[in-house]
Amino acid sequence: xxxxxxxxxxxxxxxxxxxxxxxxxxxxxxxxxxxxxxxxxxxxxxxxxxxxxxxxxxxxxxxxxxxxxxxxxxxxxxxxxxxxxxxxxxxxxxxxxxxxxxxxxxxxxxxxxxxxxxxxxxxxxxxxxxxxxxxxxxxxxxxxxxxxxxxxxxxxxxxxxxxxxxxxxxxxxxxxxxxxxxxxxxxxxxxxxxxxxxxxxxxxxxxxxxxxxxxxxxxxxxxxxxxxxxxxxxxxxxxxxxxxxxxxxxxxxxxxxxxxxxxxxxxxxxxxxxxxxxxxxxxxxxxxxxxxxxxxxxxxxxxxxxxxxxxxxxxxxxxxxxxxxxxxxxxxxxxxxxxxxxxxxxxxxxxxxxxxxxxxxxxxxxxxxxxxxxxxxxxxxxxxxxxxxxxxxxxxxxxxxxxxxxxxxxxxxxxxxxxxxxxxxxxxxxxxxxxxxx
Ligand code: URA
Numbered sequence: 001x002x003x004x005x006x007x008x009x010x011x012x013x014x015x016x017x018x019x020x021x022x023x024x025x026x027x028x029x030x031x032x033x034x035x036x037x038x039x040x041x042x043x044x045x046x047x048x049x050x051x052x053x054x055x056x057x058x059x060x061x062x063x064x065x066x067x068x069x070x071x072x073x074x075x076x077x078x079x080x081x082x083x084x085x086x087x088x089x090x091x092x093x094x095x096x097x098x099x100x101x102x103x104x105x106x107x108x109x110x111x112x113x114x115x116x117x118x119x120x121x122x123x124x125x126x127x128x129x130x131x132x133x134x135x136x137x138x139x140x141x142x143x144x145x146x147x148x149x150x151x152x153x154x155x156x157x158x159x160x161x162x163x164x165x166x167x168x169x170x171x172x173x174x175x176x177x178x179x180x181x182x183x184x185x186x187x188x189x190x191x192x193x194x195x196x197x198x199x200x201x202x203x204x205x206x207x208x209x210x211x212x213x214x215x216x217x218x219x220x221x222x223x224x225x226x227x228x229x230x231x232x233x234x235x236x237x238x239x240x241x242x243x244x245x246x247x248x249x250x251x252x253x254x255x256x257x258x259x260x261x262x263x264x265x266x267x268x269x270x271x272x273x274x275x276x277x278x279x280x281x282x283x284x285x286x287x288x289x290x291x292x293x294x295x296x297x298x299x300x301x302x303x304x305x306x307x308x309x310x311x312x313x314x315x316x317x318x319x320x321x322x323x324x325x326x327x328x329x330x331x332x333x334x335x336x337x338x339x340x341x342x343x344x345x346x347x348x349x350x351x352x353x354x355x356x357x358x359x360x361x362x363x364x365x366x367x368x369x370x371x372x373x374x375x376x377x378x379x380x381x382x383x384x385x386x387x388x389x390x391x392x393x394x395x396x397x398x399x400x401x402x403x404x405x406x407x408x409x410x411x412x413x414x415x416x417x418x419x420x421x422x423x424x425x426x427x428x429x430x431x432x433x434x435x436x437x438x
Contacts, residue, residue: 003027003037010044018057025061025160038164039171046173052223055178059224062186065160069107069136071192074144076105077286079195081278082188084217085117087205087359088242092120092150093256094275095282097312100147101302102279102295103288107143107191108150109157113368113376116205116359118249121152122368126250126332126378130321146314158186175208181220185228195231195286197278198222202434203240205355211236211434218437231285236435237274241353241388244271248367248381248402250332257329260309267385270432277433334379337402340409342384347394348422350386357419358382361412365403380404382416389429392422 006020016024024041027033050058071078081095096106110120110132121132134142134151142149153162161183168174168183188196198221201207202214218234225232245267246255258264259272280295289295302308313326325331362368366377384399386392398420401412 003033007041007044010041010048013048015051016054021057022061025065028160028163029065035167039167042168042173046176050178055181056227058182059185062158062160062182063189066158067156068190069192074105077194077288078105079282079286080106080108080191080193081197081282083199084201086201086239087355088244088247090252090256091275091278094259095279096148098279098302098308099282101308101311102283102298104286105143106148109153109191110150114372116356116363122376123249123252124150126253127316127321127325131319142318146318147311148315157190161186177217177220181224185221185224189228193230196225197281198234199278200234200236201239202236203238205359206239215435222437233281233285234437235433238430238432238434239355240430241355242358244268246381246383247362249378251381254329254332257326260312273432338409340401340413342398342413342416343395344392344398344422346422348424349426350388350390350420351423351427352421354419357415361415365408365412389427
């Protein structure tokens with residue numbers, strides 16, 4: 001079957017067979033399909049659409065393009081959480097040790113930050129020595145020893161996605177739900193999970209900003225997970241403002257370790273609340289807890305006893321990092337950075353936040369990547385106590401920028417100030433959990 005025949009069929013609105021989809025994905029992996037042919041088919045899919053069957057077959061072909069982790073020797077239920085990404089979205093660092101302390105095995109294969117969003121791997125690497133480059137053997141043995149392990153996507157897991165995603169990114173074909181579902185789910189289904197909880201973000205810092213789109217994405221992923229035999233549910237959560245207090249790699253780890261240590265200031269509360277919500281969903285879905293009350297009581301016990309912190313400490317040790325950060329979180333922060341206040345010009349209520357712009361401002365001072373190959377400065381960031389609905393007086397503080405150069409500070413401060421909209425009337429504070437899809 002020649003690529004041009006498959007491209008023409010979709011161009012003319014036809015439904016691709018499972019065999020045609022498999023030929024396409026094989027061609028992507030083997031290099032038999034040229035980039036322009038892959039891009040042409042992806043654009044035809046974007047315009048003409050994919051049926052539910054085609055979407056499932058694409059997910060299957062992408063999943064089968066690589067290896068699936070064998071978890072058959074793991075006695076505990078195996079569960080993971082995946083977030084579609086946001087600004088200050090750091091819950092993985094609380095959820096993984098917490099879920100492990102409550103009796104789950106958590107194989108967390110995570111990504112790096114790109115553009116305005118951060119990535120769990122970058123956050124972890126801000127812990128001195130922490131190694132995310134593990135073989136699947138090391139990954140499993142760390143998970144067996146402490147309950148969870150963290151690593152990056154390997155070349156063996158859903159390799160078709162890496163190539164396809166790069167071409168989608170370059171051809172403006174990322175925002176199409178069936179392609180996103182196949183991309184995310186092919187990677188998650190390769191983890192050999194019993195249960196998967198998805199955190200689909202919605203709002204100004206999410207990559208699907210409109211609530212209806214986020215909800216449709218969540219529904220499609222839940223349906224796909226179920227059809228592959230993995231118990232799957234999704235929470236659509238608010239990303240109309242940064243989650244918690246910090247945006248930046250090391251300072252986000254600092255926030256999470258403080259949560260595990262039981263130090264939770266008001267600005268940090270949403271990070272804890274969302275982490276509890278998602279962990280409770282994992283425990284229920286995987287059958288470790290009978291119901292929500294039992295799950296929350298197990299979580300409470302794992303946090304208050306310090307067991308979740310101990311699990312994190314053990315994981316850091318096993319992954320080569322410096323476990324002292326669990327006892328002295330301040331070790332993560334660089335005292336030599338310039339600390340510059342961001343002040344509001346006028347009095348009123350914080351009515352909206354351009355969260356995308358907040359993420360971009362941190363990225364531009366070095367905290368994130370503009371291109372995939374860029375390096376990251378783990379220590380820079382933004383810390384803010386102010387949330388939508390808060391009242392501020394003229395000249396009051398929105399937060400602090402932590403950066404290396406005065407020039408960076410000036411431009412970041414201007415962008416952050418602009419990102420916070422102030423009006424005379426108090427808006428309704430956004431709900432953290434916007435929908436739950438089972
Ligand atoms: N994240 C992914 O992994 N894939 C997509 O297509 C979009 C977001």
